[in-house]
Amino acid sequence: MEPDAHTGNTARDLTPTRRGSGPRTRIQTSERRPPQVRSWFRAGFALSVGALLAWHAVDAVLQLTSLLTLLLLAAFIAVSLEPVVAWLVRRGLRRACSVAVVVCALVVALTGLLAVVIPPVSEEATALVDAVPGWLQQLHDHQSTLGRIEDHYHLVERAKEQLGSGGSASGVFGGVLGAGQLLLSTVTATVIVISVALYVMAALPVIKAFCYRFVPRSRRLAVEEITEEILNRTGRYMLGNVVTSAIAGLATFAWCAATDMPYAGALGVFVALMDLVPMVGSTIGGLVVSLVALSVSLPIAVATAGFYIAFRLLEDYLIMPKAMKFVVDVHPIVTVVAVLLGGALLGLVGALVAVPAAVALGLVLDEYVFPRTDNT
Numbered sequence: 001m002e003p004d005a006h007t008g009n010t011a012r013d014l015t016p017t018r019r020g021s022g023p024r025t026r027i028q029t030s031e032r033r034p035p036q037v038r039s040w041f042r043a044g045f046a047l048s049v050g051a052l053l054a055w056h057a058v059d060a061v062l063q064l065t066s067l068l069t070l071l072l073l074a075a076f077i078a079v080s081l082e083p084v085v086a087w088l089v090r091r092g093l094r095r096a097c098s099v100a101v102v103v104c105a106l107v108v109a110l111t112g113l114l115a116v117v118i119p120p121v122s123e124e125a126t127a128l129v130d131a132v133p134g135w136l137q138q139l140h141d142h143q144s145t146l147g148r149i150e151d152h153y154h155l156v157e158r159a160k161e162q163l164g165s166g167g168s169a170s171g172v173f174g175g176v177l178g179a180g181q182l183l184l185s186t187v188t189a190t191v192i193v194i195s196v197a198l199y200v201m202a203a204l205p206v207i208k209a210f211c212y213r214f215v216p217r218s219r220r221l222a223v224e225e226i227t228e229e230i231l232n233r234t235g236r237y238m239l240g241n242v243v244t245s246a247i248a249g250l251a252t253f254a255w256c257a258a259t260d261m262p263y264a265g266a267l268g269v270f271v272a273l274m275d276l277v278p279m280v281g282s283t284i285g286g287l288v289v290s291l292v293a294l295s296v297s298l299p300i301a302v303a304t305a306g307f308y309i310a311f312r313l314l315e316d317y318l319i320m321p322k323a324m325k326f327v328v329d330v331h332p333i334v335t336v337v338a339v340l341l342g343g344a345l346l347g348l349v350g351a352l353v354a355v356p357a358a359v360a361l362g363l364v365l366d367e368y369v370f371p372r373t374d375n376t
Helices: 040-063 065-090 095-139 145-153 155-162 169-212 217-258 264-275 281-293 298-328 332-374
Strands: none
Touching: 040 065, 065 095, 065 169, 065 217, 065 332, 095 169, 169 217, 217 264, 217 281, 217 298, 217 332, 264 281, 281 298
16 A cells, blocks of 8 residues: 555555455445436426427417517607707706606697697598588599599498498497407507606616616626617607608698698698608508599599609608618618518517617627628
């Protein structure tokens, strides 16, 4: 036996020995573990439970899609108004007072807009409702334009088929119930969006500070700069969207006034509001105005349709891309593609947040990805 290097004593050999007729021999022992038996039933049960839990998780997320969409819309509205709130804070106002000032300004602006718009719009809407019986009479007059269109396409018959069960009581009741549910869901969604937007506006610095803590301290300053730039460009994007919608409304009013089309004010406001909806809003507005132009004459309706086709091309390929490039510095092709992808994924909200998301992606690529690829 060799002496131990630390204690200087002879290390005892603790290996078990066996007595025999000959010299003592060492027996190498090892722990014997019981053989592992694979249980296919246990593996299948675990796999089934895991798949079931995953399916329930996906189903829960899908059921919460509408709520998550509303929360995303509220956060987007709060972020869009953040540059104005931050400007007031830099002028010495407290955060809560700045949010209150912004909200009051929006309420005052909305009230003033309604006060200016409602009287002429109500008069024109009343005239529009009064004109409906005359249009219905023209549908049965085979010599009028509407009558010839009805004879060719049978619009009244198709409308009756779509109204539900041939006008039965159950169809009417179902339509009324569906309208009530739609109204209730719209009011609920509006309350949720406004409430969450106000909370996010008031607590946005706290929310950002909490999120920044997940970033290492050495990189936190750069992340804060990029985040603030994204928030500023998002606010400018919303401003550009409002400006393009106002241009669409003014163009509609000017066209209706130039062609002596009725309800010019109501149609201008309608088109301006619909133009806020990306991609399809201006198309729906132009279709409605073209249908109203049929009450004047068929050539005016065709000219109106051509006007909106030209205006839609002008808005999509000149006004909107130029405005978005000025406010968010995104290439026009990226703007169009981002809106298309966002609308396909999340509908209206996805189309609204598509351009700011493209801006954020571009900033991240310029800050972190492209410098590494250029230096390799």
